[in-house]
Amino acid sequence: MLDTSTPFSTLIRSATEQQHAEAEHSTFMKDLLTGQLGVEAFYRYTSQLWFVYSALEKHSAALASDPVAGPFIKPELNRLAALEADLAYLGGPRWRDELTALNTTAAYAARIEECATQWPAGYVVHHYTRYLGDLSGGQVIRGTAEKLWDLPKKGDGVRFYVFDQITNPAAFKRDYRDALDALPIEGADVERVLDEARLAFTMNTNVFRDLGVEFSARN
Secondary structure, X not given: OOOOOOOHHHXXXXXXXXXXXXXXXXXXXXXXXXXOOXXXXXXXXXXXXXXXHHHHHHOHHHHOOOOOXXXXXXXXXXXXXXXXXXXXHHHOOOHHHHOOOOHXXXXXXXXXXXXXXXXXXXXXXXXXXXXXXXXXXXXXXXXXXXXXHOOOOOOOOOHHHOOOOOOOHHHHHHXXXXXXXXXXXXXXXXXXXXXXXXXXXXXXHHHHHHHHHHHHHHO
């Protein structure tokens, strides 16, 4: 177990504050959510999420019995089917033909897969940074997208952000943080996992940066 009296959920939140802020305040997300970019930018962003969540969910069945990652594998979190419904709505029936990953997205997905197959504790922090973010700040993105592009409320186009099977998000997040606090890691592994959490946010920010470059070049 942890060799510190500080709960791990607190450690990870404190350790990633800077990287979290950089991700939240990226130029691309600011421009997207203030209406300076069109729905095509939202579609492109959603398509990048498809690669990330494919990597996260590809190995979930195998990890369900893992003593480290298993407590975090919950079917009610799965996002891939919702993402595919959103992409079909935003991009039309040929959305799969248009699906291309930015280099930074491919690197992000590859790192998640590497952790999923080789280092479950590393996988857990990627899981944490994505899914708890979706349950929290993701709801702001959903509401803004609905208004900006007249998308159906909690419907096609924003289903990724709708967790129908989680009736009490606040309680769910508390239970999730309790599971983080119970992670069976100690010593040098603690800092290694915190480093991976910082990397997860940084890789997400790198995707935002490249999306910003792509759409600034179009304007």
